[in-house]
Amino acid sequence: MLDLKFVRTNPEIVKEALAKRHAEINLDDFLRQEEQRRQLIFEVEKYKAERNKTSDEVARLKKNGENAEHLISLMRDVGAKIKELDQKLSEIDNKMQEVLYTIPNIPHESVPVGKDEKDNLEVRKWEEPRQFNFTPLSHFELGERLDILDFGRAGKVTGARFTFYKGLGAKLERALINFMLDRHSKKGYTEIFPPFIVNRQSMFGTGQLPKFEQDAFKIENTEYFLIPTAEVPITNYHRDEILDAEKLPLSYCAYSGCFRAEAGAAGRDTRGLIRQHQFNKVELVKFSLPENSYQELENLTADAEAILQELGLPYRVVVLSSGDLGFSSAKTYDLEVWLPSFNSYREISSCSNFEDFQARRANIRFRRGLKEKPEYVHTLNGSGLAIGRTVAAILENYQQEDGRVKVPQALQPYMGVQYIE
RNA sequence: GGAGAAGUAGCGAAGUGGUCAUAACGCGCCGCACUCGAAAUGCGGUUGUCCGCAAGGGCACGUGGGUUCGAAUCCCACCUUCUCCGCCA
Numbered sequence: 001m002l003d004l005k006f007v008r009t010n011p012e013i014v015k016e017a018l019a020k021r022h023a024e025i026n027l028d029d030f031l032r033q034e035e036q037r038r039q040l041i042f043e044v045e046k047y048k049a050e051r052n053k054t055s056d057e058v059a060r061l062k063k064n065g066e067n068a069e070h071l072i073s074l075m076r077d078v079g080a081k082i083k084e085l086d087q088k089l090s091e092i093d094n095k096m097q098e099v100l101y102t103i104p105n106i107p108h109e110s111v112p113v114g115k116d117e118k119d120n121l122e123v124r125k126w127e128e129p130r131q132f133n134f135t136p137l138s139h140f141e142l143g144e145r146l147d148i149l150d151f152g153r154a155g156k157v158t159g160a161r162f163t164f165y166k167g168l169g170a171k172l173e174r175a176l177i178n179f180m181l182d183r184h185s186k187k188g189y190t191e192i193f194p195p196f197i198v199n200r201q202s203m204f205g206t207g208q209l210p211k212f213e214q215d216a217f218k219i220e221n222t223e224y225f226l227i228p229t230a231e232v233p234i235t236n237y238h239r240d241e242i243l244d245a246e247k248l249p250l251s252y253c254a255y256s257g258c259f260r261a262e263a264g265a266a267g268r269d270t271r272g273l274i275r276q277h278q279f280n281k282v283e284l285v286k287f288s289l290p291e292n293s294y295q296e297l298e299n300l301t302a303d304a305e306a307i308l309q310e311l312g313l314p315y316r317v318v319v320l321s322s323g324d325l326g327f328s329s330a331k332t333y334d335l336e337v338w339l340p341s342f343n344s345y346r347e348i349s350s351c352s353n354f355e356d357f358q359a360r361r362a363n364i365r366f367r368r369g370l371k372e373k374p375e376y377v378h379t380l381n382g383s384g385l386a387i388g389r390t391v392a393a394i395l396e397n398y399q400q401e402d403g404r405v406k407v408p409q410a411l412q413p414y415m416g417v418q419y420i421e
Numbered sequence: 422g423g424a425g426a427a428g429u430a431g432c433g434a435a436g437u438g439g440u441c442a443u444a445a446c447g448c449g450c451c452g453c454a455c456u457c458g459a460a461a462u463g464c465g466g467u468u469g470u471c472c473g474c475a476a477g478g479g480c481a482c483g484u485g486g487g488u489u490c491g492a493a494u495c496c497c498a499c500c501u502u503c504u505c506c507g508c509c510a
Contacts, residue, residue: 046478073490078490
């Protein structure tokens with residue numbers, strides 16, 4: 001959420017940002033309502049001040065045993081007026097909130113302006129894709145042949161876009177979770193195991209609601225949602241708090257299941273592990289001083305990259321264009337891993353700086369000094385990494401001609417075997 | 422799920438319809454004094470937010486409604502925590 005005062009005083013900047021994102025929002029209507037709103041506040045507060053003053057007077061009169069009937073009857077009208085104006089004010093507030101809550105974040109100046117993902121820019125690349133002297137199989141073919149992934153039975157038991165992991169497949173999934181958490185906590189991220197279900201307020205805090213409710217799984221007859229990412233519970237962990245500036249940046253890593261309705265993705269990536277309704281992820285979250293947040297974004301991205309490097313998976317880093325940028329993000333780097341069966345790079349991590357956009361929604365602040373005013377922190381997060389897609393990348397990149405899959409060196413202590421066969 | 426109790430500043434807590442919400446009192450924290458220094462002691466300070474150039478106002482006692490000229494205080498609903506019972510991995 002943007003600062004209302006900022007929108008009012010910098011309408012041109014906001015309009016330009018909306019244009020860069022190809023978002024259609026009528027800002028002029030909004031600004032007119034804002035004008036009205038302030039007028040109403042001014043009016044109703046005048047009446048309230050009068051009421052407060054007169055109430056004191058009534059109290060004094062009654063205490064002295066004098067008659068206050070004339071004042072009381074006067075205040076009856078004032079009370080009615082206040083009620084009426086307050087109602088008007090809350091109506092206009094509600095209308096404005098509907099708009100304000102759907103205005104996306106302003107892209108950082110370093111974000112390339114573009115239409116969609118085709119305008120994302122490659123920032124760097126790590127290692128060249130492996131060359132095969134045989135035709136590489138897809139991870140789902142490998143998974144089924146090795147009897148470590150079972151999509152068919154998941155379809156029977158649950159439905160499309162779910163998977164059973166089995167034997168060394170299940171162990172690989174678990175090994176990756178442990179491996180990543182171990183690496184990140186060694187780097188100073190505090191490990192957290194969060195709830196996988198959150199309330200509406202938390203989903204609002206990180207920006208999933210109100211605009212993207214159709215993407216979430218909501219639990220019937222409750223106001224609970226399955227989390228689409230650990231970002232939601234971890235960022236909201238500090239909701240409505242004032243943090244100590246000396247403790248910043250706070251860095252957390254968390255494993256969680258992730259649940260996504262994938263509304264609008266019908267027909268895309270229907271086979272394999274790439275797009276599931278349920279997947280596992282290790283997430284990195286940071287709460288940073290505003291002046292350090294872009295350095296922290298580089299740090300966080302590097303920490304996610306280190307996992308890919310240790311696993312020996314070729315990848316590239318792209319910076320998302322303004323047209324592809326997520327709603328809450330000011331700047332995002334995607335890490336894309338090489339997937340031989342796709343003959344292309346696919347997103348395996350997304351690292352974003354939200355600046356104060358989430359912090360304002362979730363009311364997460366810090367104080368520089370004892371007498372200083374609280375300020376909003378900057379929040380960041382990134383996958384470190386998506387586990388299912390990492391499994392897919394390992395199976396495809398480490399497959400051997402004989403159909404076996406070599407276990408990456410770094411993972412062997414966690415797997416206890418050198419080959420999946 | 423059932424019964425009961427409670428939610429007020431960083432913490433503990435007073436306030437049960439009006440002159441007590443920059444919220445009594447205590448602890449903590451900050452500053453000053455005293456001291457060679459510290460402890461102890463004394464004095465002072467210590468919520469956030471909104472409107473406004475400012476002066477000055479408004480709002481907030483778990484949350485949302487209601488009653489009233491006026492609500493921390495009365496009524497209703499909900500949330501959270503604690504205790505006991507039931508159930509359960």
